Amino acid sequence: MAFWTNANLVRGARTMLAAFVTMGFIGLAVPASAQEVAPEALTLARKYVDLTDRAAIYETTIVQTGIETMQQIVTQNPEIMDQTNDAISKVIEGYKGHKGDLLDQFARVYATRFTLEELQQIVDFYSSPTGEKLAQANSELNTDLQRVMQVFTNNLKREFFAKVRAELRAQGVEI
16 A cells, blocks of 8 residues: 655645536635625624524533633643633633624624625514524534434445545556
């Protein structure tokens, strides 16, 4: 079995990049923060973000980061568990009241992608009973979809490798 050399890695990466460009997976986009957005669009987009923030993404991310920090520090310094817990709690407190900053950034992204009319339709939908139900279910749906995608990806990796191996075998190359 041959090992990848730097030249082979570069050549392989260039080939894959060319394939992605050819298939349209890579596009140029202007960052959302660089675009001018009407205040009305931001207001509607923020309303949508507020209507659909059922998973409390900001709070969840802060707590998860606290847990990861605790694990990292305490693994190497188990004798300072209590002090680390106190420090993490204090830092988490410092993030309270800043959720709006993140949600405003989310709103800006939506406001750059949708017209005022579309944003109004989105807000109207998520203000309806069906929209509220969808917003409530989205977190669980996303978890279920991630599981489906994980199974697909695992199966794809095995299948894809087998097909590449078969293609190589058809060319007289054995790996």
